[in-house]
Amino acid sequence: MFTDEEIARLRSFPEISREELIRFFTLTAADVEFIDPGRGRGPADRLGLAVQLCVLPWLGFVPADVPSAPPAAVARLSERLRISVGELARYGGREQTRSTHLQQVARYLGWRTAGELERKELEEFLLARAMEHDSPSLLFRLACEHLVSSRVNRPGVVTLLERVAAGRAAAGRETHGRVAHLLTPVLVAELDNLLLVDAELGKTRLTWLTTPPVSDSPESIKNEPAKLAFLRGMDAHTLDVSVLPAERRRFLASVGRRLTAQSLDRREPQRRHPILLTLVSQCAVEVLDDLVALFDQAVSAREGRARRKLKDYLGLAVAALRAEGRYVNDEALAHISPAPQRNRQLLRRHQRRDRYRTGQTGCHRLPATALLRTRHHRCPVMTWGRRLHP
Numbered sequence: 001m002f003t004d005e006e007i008a009r010l011r012s013f014p015e016i017s018r019e020e021l022i023r024f025f026t027l028t029a030a031d032v033e034f035i036d037p038g039r040g041r042g043p044a045d046r047l048g049l050a051v052q053l054c055v056l057p058w059l060g061f062v063p064a065d066v067p068s069a070p071p072a073a074v075a076r077l078s079e080r081l082r083i084s085v086g087e088l089a090r091y092g093g094r095e096q097t098r099s100t101h102l103q104q105v106a107r108y109l110g111w112r113t114a115g116e117l118e119r120k121e122l123e124e125f126l127l128a129r130a131m132e133h134d135s136p137s138l139l140f141r142l143a144c145e146h147l148v149s150s151r152v153n154r155p156g157v158v159t160l161l162e163r164v165a166a167g168r169a170a171a172g173r174e175t176h177g178r179v180a181h182l183l184t185p186v187l188v189a190e191l192d193n194l195l196l197v198d199a200e201l202g203k204t205r206l207t208w209l210t211t212p213p214v215s216d217s218p219e220s221i222k223n224e225p226a227k228l229a230f231l232r233g234m235d236a237h238t239l240d241v242s243v244l245p246a247e248r249r250r251f252l253a254s255v256g257r258r259l260t261a262q263s264l265d266r267r268e269p270q271r272r273h274p275i276l277l278t279l280v281s282q283c284a285v286e287v288l289d290d291l292v293a294l295f296d297q298a299v300s301a302r303e304g305r306a307r308r309k310l311k312d313y314l315g316l317a318v319a320a321l322r323a324e325g326r327y328v329n330d331e332a333l334a335h336i337s338p339a340p341q342r343n344r345q346l347l348r349r350h351q352r353r354d355r356y357r358t359g360q361t362g363c364h365r366l367p368a369t370a371l372l373r374t375r376h377h378r379c380p381v382m383t384w385g386r387r388l389h390p
């Protein structure tokens with residue numbers, strides 16, 4: 001889960017920011033009175049006690065090597081207590097002194113040592129978080145934050161990592177228990193068959209289902225309905241896995257996509273079947289979405305090609321009309337659409353305007369859309385416009 005170097009780093013002091021320095025290493029008058037009762041403690045003990053007093057709320061535990069605390073933090077405390085920084089090097093010669101001081105600090109701050117009740121609360125917390133997140137490092141960090149918020153002194157790194165591992169295992173059992181009613185013998189057999197190589201496909205059904213389409217080619221469009229029919233045959237679209245948290249469903253589906261069929265086959269049925277069940281349920285939605293998107297792309301591409309052809313044709317027709325010296329109504333051309341009925345309505349409106357303008361100027365002008373029929377170019381949609389002007 002963690003390397004030896006990472007475990008050693010978790011047991012020691014981390015880097016400290018300026019905000020943390022001000023927040024955790026600022027002593028109040030009551031803190032100073034607790035540290036220096038007036039008798040019985042030398043400078044080294046007072047400075048070491050002050051370090052433990054500030055470190056416990058900061059980290060949730062106090063590293064064994066107290067003299068290795070961040071120099072900036074030690075300097076801030078030594079200035080407040082008017083004690084030389086070098087005195088800290090002599091602190092902790094007796095382990096009993098450090099332990100006794102830590103107990104006194106915990107009582108003063110209202111912190112507790114992890115007992116049976118605290119361990120039970122931590123297990124429940126880790127189970128709930130592991131149902132949403134499976135990352136060991138994230139669960140470790142969340143456990144530390146939980147202990148700090150509960151004012152419980154963090155146990156050793158190895159002990160806490162064991163609690164994290166137990167929480168992940170409990171989450172796996174809980175996941176299987178929540179979907180066990182869906183795992184009928186027929187469905188279990190169909191899920192296991194996904195991991196077998198299909199002779200017709202030349203690959204496993206799992207790989208076939210999780211491979212998304214790469215283009216809107218006829219082959220891709222033809223492949224997606226086959227996937228959808230296969231999933232509908234398994235009743236995958238009726239599987240209700242909402243009993244699992246959304247984050248858990250996403251995690252299980254991502255595991256099913258990432259692992260090979262051989263790796264999934266080697267897993268215990270209690271872990272393998274929830275993964276395949278969640279993945280199949282998700283594929284039933286995604287394949288339908290991909291199929292609709294492919295058809296939309298194909299239709300849009302065809303419409304785009306038709307629009308470009310129409311635009312090219314109109315450009316050639318208008319160029320021919322202008323070469324013959326005829327008037328071109330650009331306002332009407334700007335509103336031309338592939339729908340013939342809409343074109344007729346637009347042309348009538350623009351032709352009425354043109355007749356009015358012709359009457360005002362005394363010039364005989366015709367809209368270009370009424371003259372798109374020439375010796376070399378003919379627009380089948382708009383040739384009826386010639387009947388409007390003798």
